[in-house]
Amino acid sequence: MTGMLQKMKNAVRSRSIHVTYVDTGSCNGCDIEVLACLSPRYDLEQYGIYVHNNPREADVLLVLGCCTPQWEDKLKGLWEKIPEPKVAIAIGNCPLSGCVFNREGSYVNPPASKHIPIAASVPGCPPRPTEIIRAILSLAPTVFKDYEEKRE
Amino acid sequence: MGLSIIWYLKEFCRGTWIKTFLFAKTAPLVDPPYFRGYPTLTGKECTHCLSCMMICPTPGAIEVLCEGETWAPKIFEGHCIRCGLCIEACPEDVLDAGRVLETQARDGTSLSVRYQVAVNPDTCVRCGNCVVACPVNKEADPQLSATGTSANDEVIMRIHRGNLWVFHDEKCTGCKTCEGVCPTGSIRIARVAEGRQGAEE
The missing domain is CATH 3.30.70.20 (Alpha-Beta Plaits)
Incomplete structure (x- = not known):
């Protein structure tokens, strides 16, 4: 009985992924690519991905930007607000290396994995919407699968 | 009012409607052919002229590394911004991505x-x-x-x-x-x- 219930939960979770995004000081290039995922051409919702503006409603956090000092504690707080099971994906070069902003004398603190646990990264400056959707679709169901059993 | 309900019920009972509703497939996620991804090796021999490293606008994105007897450029994801300049700068066409080499040959462009x-x-x-x-x-x-x-x-x-x-x-x-x-x-x-x-x- 519990097996059946778990299977149903897995099936539902793989078709209903709730996403929120946070821009920690990017140039807006990646934001526009995330926005393009919502457009009719890529249409996130046909894959069962829903975008929220509230971290308490989300399971997946998309981190964009190069983590400016003002975001260090706020990113951590935001990560704690997301209910379990949760996963963070770094979008673009900035949360990985700082990219163009990581120069001498600039106030950035990459990588984002210093502040919150990052499960996957989508490198690119900016990445394509297809790459972003592919990363979410390949990662989220595997992380959320059998979550209740893993927790025990 | 009553008629419109009947119209809807009839519509929902149509075989094609039920089939589309239950078995519609989402379109596969594919990158378009003109997408310029990360530069990949074409298999031609690198002469270690370092043109690619010198033209690269990003720090730490490309390095020409020695692999046994031969040299080969290596792209570091997370640093590379996929501008494609290394592909255009290479005199030996060692790297390629998307349609960069094709376009370069068609337009007759080069970097001096x-x-x-x-x-x-x-x-x-x-x-x-x-x-x-x-x-x-x-x-x-x-x-x-x-x-x-x-x-x-x-x-x-x-x-x-x-x-x-x-x-x-x-x-x-x-x-x-x-x-x-x-x-x-x-x-x-x-x-x-x-x-x-x-x-x-």
């Missing part, structure tokens, strides 16, 4: 590189070290004197009447030996890359 020699006259002490150390100068005038004076017009630069004159900076190969021997750091070599179309070297 020259070097600019700049001397700061305020800090230069006219010692002539740069003139003597330059390997191109040695080729052009084997009888170059130790003070950097020369009777030859074919040298890149020479000391003449107590001043340093740069004649032929188009001959510079960019080795930067002069930068190393300058006691005051007043000579600088700048690499200038220009995009060209239709011009044959």
